[in-house]
Amino acid sequence: MSPPALGRALPHDSVLHRRNPTVKLAVSSVVSLVLLVPVDPWTPGLLLLLALPAATVAGRLGARTVLRAVALFAPFALSVLAVNAVTCPGQVVWRGVGLEVTTTGLSVGGALALRALLVGVLSVAFTLTTDAGRLMTSLHQHARLGPRATFAVLAGYRVLEQLPERWETVRRAQAVREPGRRPGAPLPRDAGALARAAFAVLVVSLRQGERLAVALEQRGLGAGPRTVARPVPLDRRDAALAGVVLGVVGLVVVASWWTGVLQTWADVG
Amino acid sequence: MSAARPRVTLAELVLLAVLAVVFGFLYWALVQAWGALQLAMGPFGDLAQHVLIGGWMVAAPLAVYIVRKPGAGVAVELVAAFVEVAFLGSPVGPMLLVVGLVQGVGAEAAFALTRYRRYGWGVFALSGVLAGLASTALGVVRFGWLTQDWFAWRLGLQVVSGLVLCGLLARVVGDALARTGVLDNTPLGRARRGRTAPSGGVTRDDATASTDGLAPRTGDGGVAPTDASGRDDTHVAEGGSGVTAGRTAAAGDPSGAR
Numbered sequence: 001m002s003p004p005a006l007g008r009a010l011p012h013d014s015v016l017h018r019r020n021p022t023v024k025l026a027v028s029s030v031v032s033l034v035l036l037v038p039v040d041p042w043t044p045g046l047l048l049l050l051a052l053p054a055a056t057v058a059g060r061l062g063a064r065t066v067l068r069a070v071a072l073f074a075p076f077a078l079s080v081l082a083v084n085a086v087t088c089p090g091q092v093v094w095r096g097v098g099l100e101v102t103t104t105g106l107s108v109g110g111a112l113a114l115r116a117l118l119v120g121v122l123s124v125a126f127t128l129t130t131d132a133g134r135l136m137t138s139l140h141q142h143a144r145l146g147p148r149a150t151f152a153v154l155a156g157y158r159v160l161e162q163l164p165e166r167w168e169t170v171r172r173a174q175a176v177r178e179p180g181r182r183p184g185a186p187l188p189r190d191a192g193a194l195a196r197a198a199f200a201v202l203v204v205s206l207r208q209g210e211r212l213a214v215a216l217e218q219r220g221l222g223a224g225p226r227t228v229a230r231p232v233p234l235d236r237r238d239a240a241l242a243g244v245v246l247g248v249v250g251l252v253v254v255a256s257w258w259t260g261v262l263q264t265w266a267d268v269g
Numbered sequence: 270m271s272a273a274r275p276r277v278t279l280a281e282l283v284l285l286a287v288l289a290v291v292f293g294f295l296y297w298a299l300v301q302a303w304g305a306l307q308l309a310m311g312p313f314g315d316l317a318q319h320v321l322i323g324g325w326m327v328a329a330p331l332a333v334y335i336v337r338k339p340g341a342g343v344a345v346e347l348v349a350a351f352v353e354v355a356f357l358g359s360p361v362g363p364m365l366l367v368v369g370l371v372q373g374v375g376a377e378a379a380f381a382l383t384r385y386r387r388y389g390w391g392v393f394a395l396s397g398v399l400a401g402l403a404s405t406a407l408g409v410v411r412f413g414w415l416t417q418d419w420f421a422w423r424l425g426l427q428v429v430s431g432l433v434l435c436g437l438l439a440r441v442v443g444d445a446l447a448r449t450g451v452l453d454n455t456p457l458g459r460a461r462r463g464r465t466a467p468s469g470g471v472t473r474d475d476a477t478a479s480t481d482g483l484a485p486r487t488g489d490g491g492v493a494p495t496d497a498s499g500r501d502d503t504h505v506a507e508g509g510s511g512v513t514a515g516r517t518a519a520a521g522d523p524s525g526a527r
Contacts (some may be wrong), residue, residue: 156286
């Protein structure tokens, strides 16, 4: 399992890097909402085929990174496909071990699996091209997020940045105290050890949060309106990005309705 | 965000954010475990989420338990979902914000019914059950569970998981956290000090403590030292802002938590 990006954008510049974070978040939210409607595999499949090269090129992510993300989300997608294949009523195409695979199930399952992959690709494109500090500044500027909530989430982000390291430190510290442990043995992976580590990380993080809150209050943060040090621009190019993405999604949905492949829960249920 | 009401202090907001971040991180880790469990269960893999679902909602009742203000549970679930979506790249995508909102509302409803005054095991159990029900209702909309064969199984597993992993676990974790002393400056810590005061310590059955429905009050006698003089100026220490003097005996250092 590769370490998470934890809100760090890839350290290069690209079209997607330069776009407004609030606009990117809003566009990917709208796309995810629109995707709730179709349950045929064609609509999300075509969109996935378009999104893969678009994200790779516009974010300069590299084909390998994008494919690795798809592989990471594959179990999730496969499991959705499998469960729908055997649980939806419809024409039976295969029968065995007490389960019936239906055509409706395969179609709906395929649609939901492709939707999961598509949303996963969008999520990865967003996190790999968006800096956390810039995102929060932009949400404060453009989404009217209150200053106190902004500072609180940014403080939380400071904690998050250090979480993987803290987790590792706590895990090793606990392991080294374990009686009868051989030097160099792998860290214990039983549920008890993991729960103890999670609890210790929670306690230490809450303490850090308390110190952060005191520091913020001492500087008067959250007491009133504030100016922004590095404002995030919002201009026509952001509108163009939103227009292009939403336009393409709209066209694909209309096209699949036109050709008769579009199905919704009402058609299936 | 609903946490930005004037009544919630910045310190409490940061505490909610930290809770959300740590749980967002743990939720993210749970997603990895879930993927493995899904593959292991084969065609029944989709049911794995119902076994684990409560674990994704535990932050909400815990936050309400600690901060004891309306909106705390919803806010913490929303921020946790936001952390997963914006910082960790969750495969669920921005829909997770809706999931967090619905689960937070479900979990917090039980506490709202008691007007944030009772924190007994029964309220936590109800909170978990309501969170499980809310989450099932959302699944019906998102994945069409009603049209599938296993709806009763899904519903049952969700409710049981919500009860155990969300409701009851939140109370257990909250009490364990309070014992480490890290929550001393929170409404939960103050309520606990009001109930079990160390001998000789300043005790005041303030509103928080007396409305806490956990157990019959045992600390009534604690006000005796000041009642004799009829003055209660020592109470300032308890009611003042940012008091850290009253660590309970069980507090100890954080290593006790390990």
